[in-house]
Amino acid sequence: MASIALQGVGKTYPGKEAHYILRDVGFTIGDGEFVVLVGPSGCGKSTLLRMIAGLEEISAGEISIAGQCVNQTPPARRGLAMVFQSYALYAHMTVFDNIAFGLKLARVPKAEIKASVQAVAKMLQMEHLLERRPPQLSGGQRQRVAIGRAIVRKPRAFLFDEPLSNLDAALRADMRVEIARLHRQLGATMVYVTHDQVEAMTLADRIVVLGPAGVQQIGAPMHLYDRPANVFVAGFIGSPKMNLAPGTLDPAGRLWLGNAALAWQAPAGAPAQLTIGIRPEHLQPDPDGVIDGQVLLVERLGAESYVHLAVAGLDKPLMVVVQDLPPAAGARWRVSPVIGRLHVFDQDGRRIEAGAPATNAAADAAGLPEVA
Numbered sequence: 001m002a003s004i005a006l007q008g009v010g011k012t013y014p015g016k017e018a019h020y021i022l023r024d025v026g027f028t029i030g031d032g033e034f035v036v037l038v039g040p041s042g043c044g045k046s047t048l049l050r051m052i053a054g055l056e057e058i059s060a061g062e063i064s065i066a067g068q069c070v071n072q073t074p075p076a077r078r079g080l081a082m083v084f085q086s087y088a089l090y091a092h093m094t095v096f097d098n099i100a101f102g103l104k105l106a107r108v109p110k111a112e113i114k115a116s117v118q119a120v121a122k123m124l125q126m127e128h129l130l131e132r133r134p135p136q137l138s139g140g141q142r143q144r145v146a147i148g149r150a151i152v153r154k155p156r157a158f159l160f161d162e163p164l165s166n167l168d169a170a171l172r173a174d175m176r177v178e179i180a181r182l183h184r185q186l187g188a189t190m191v192y193v194t195h196d197q198v199e200a201m202t203l204a205d206r207i208v209v210l211g212p213a214g215v216q217q218i219g220a221p222m223h224l225y226d227r228p229a230n231v232f233v234a235g236f237i238g239s240p241k242m243n244l245a246p247g248t249l250d251p252a253g254r255l256w257l258g259n260a261a262l263a264w265q266a267p268a269g270a271p272a273q274l275t276i277g278i279r280p281e282h283l284q285p286d287p288d289g290v291i292d293g294q295v296l297l298v299e300r301l302g303a304e305s306y307v308h309l310a311v312a313g314l315d316k317p318l319m320v321v322v323q324d325l326p327p328a329a330g331a332r333w334r335v336s337p338v339i340g341r342l343h344v345f346d347q348d349g350r351r352i353e354a355g356a357p358a359t360n361a362a363a364d365a366a367g368l369p370e371v372a
Contacts, residue, residue, distance in 0.1 A: 001189045002066035002079070002156040004029040004052060010060035011047055021047055023214055025061070029157075034183050034190045038200040039210035039236070045193045046161055048210070052191060053082050053159050065156060081150035082159040085166060087142040089134040095121075096130040099148045120148045123185070124178075140171040147182070157189035164199065176202055197237055201225070209233050231349035234277045240306060242343070243283075243318045247276035255344070258313030260291045264342050265355035274352070277343035280306065280319040285327075289334030293318070298326045309333060 009025040022044040029035045037045040050056040052063060054075035062069050070078050089098050096117055103113045121127045124144045134142055143163055150158055160179075164172045180203055183190055194200055200207050201221045209216040209224065209232075217229040221237075228234035234242050248256045249272050255264040257276050283291070293311040305326040308317040320335055327333045344352045 001031050001187065003031045003033075004157060004189065004191065005064040005067075006048075006052075006061065007064075008061035009048070009051065009058055009063060011044065011051060011056065012059045020059070023060075025215055027208060027215070027218055029189060029191060032187050032189055034192065034203060034205045035208060036192045036194060036200040036204035036206075037208050037210060038194055038197055039216075041195060043210040043212060044214075045195075045210050049082075049159055049161055049191060049193045053080055054078050055082075079156035080159055081153050081155035081157075082161065083143075083146050083150050083163045085162040087134070087146045087166075089142060089145055091134050094131055094133055095126065095137070095145050098134070098145055099152055102149065102153050116152050117148075120152045123151070123182070124148050138171075139167050140175060143167065143175060144178070147179075151182070151186070155188075157191065160190065160192040162193055162195070164194075164196075172196075172199075179203060198239055201237070201239075207237075209236060211236075227351070228277075228343060229351050231275055231277070231345050234343055234345070238279055240280050240319055240321070242277045242279050244275055244277050245314050245316065245318070247274045247344070248272055249274060255342075257291065258311045260311070262290065262337060262342060263339065264344065267353060267355045270344075270352055271346055273347055275345040275347075275349070277345065278318070278337050279341065281321040282338040282341035283318065283320040283335045284338060285320075285322065285324075286334055286336040289336040291318070291335050291337075293333060293335075295327050295329050295331045295333050298329055300326070307333070309335065 005028045007026050009022065010020050011022040012020045025048065037048060039045050047056055051058050054070065054073065058071060062071060064070065065078060090101070093101070099117045099120060100113050103116060118127070121130055124147065126141070126144055126148065129137065129141060134145065137145070146163070164175050167175060176199060192203060204221055206219060207221055207224055208218050211232045217224055217233045224233060224237045228237060231244060235244055245257060249266055249270055250256060253266045255262045255266065255276070291311060293309040295307055296310050296317050297308040299306040303323070305322045307320040307322055307326050309320055310317045344354070346352055
């Protein structure tokens with residue numbers, strides 16, 4: 001296995017020298033680490049993965065694998081294995097031959113090929129499928145064959161380009177578990193591209209969030225969830241999405257969301273116009289809650305419900321996750337944010353850290369409603 005380092009990496013295309021698809025990307029993937037590149041369509045995450053693989057030339061910067069610059073190294077000599085969204089299997093070959101294909105090209109002895117393929121098939125629970133051909137397999141089974149073809153090569157790192165996008169929801173969940181299990185079993189360096197933040201949160205040791213302006217934030221999944229660096233990350237990480245609404249800071253230092261004053265200790269120099277973020281799971285039903293609204297819609301999902309709450313002064317309703325019996329549509333309802341769970345951003349979308357942690361005592365002293 002090997003580490004992968006990117007320094008000042010950029011990508012532009014002929015005729016678009018003034019417009020970089022990616023610019024000044026730099027981070028290191030540790031040996032054995034599982035890093036997920038996540039972001040919306042068009043942010044350059046697959047392009048970045050293809051540059052690591054050598055399938056795309058880089059326009060600026062340097063990519064190193066195991067400490068060696070590979071800018072001029074062809075893909076076949078980088079020691080990487082890539083798993084694509086489209087399984088890229090040979091339909092006329094058996095599962096055995098598809099997995100063994102790379103070893104045969106490398107002229108590995110037949111006995112060694114057989115032992116390697118059988119070991120990988122056992123790992124992926126595919127021993128009974130080795131004589132079938134891809135058209136006879138389900139989507140999940142085909143993806144396992146593609147992963148097996150990568151594993152059998154014993155690469156220095158694995159690159160996954162949205163490998164689960166073609167699968168239905170149930171199969172995606174099963175394959176996420178399978179990929180996580182393989183990472184633990186192999187201890188391999190893995191770089192995984194997805195637009196699905198649920199995949200990113202459940203699989204990654206670290207997440208690289210990419211947006212229209214390049215890398216937005218890098219960190220462990222729960223760090224990005226708890227402390228998003230900007231509005232883009234706040235709105236992208238977390239399911240259901242964070243509530244984001246305009247807020248104001250009055251001269252007395254009180255933070256207002258519509259007509260509700262929230263317990264938040266403003267730091268010195270905080271601007272008057274802000275964006276307030278509250279995750280739906282961090283809004284709690286409270287008969288004396290500071291946020292008062294009317295229930296527009298209740299989505300019942302079984303163990304929990306999503307309540308859409310219209311609040312005076314806000315253009316969009318707030319979403320609230322309720323574990324118990326939800327209110328009825330049309331009812332008046334009050335909620336309060338969990339203390340310490342507010343996210344506040346300036347007009348440029350950058351996170352503003354609170355001053356001293358807000359408490360009910362501090363709220364009382366400031367003349368604010370108590371927050372439960």
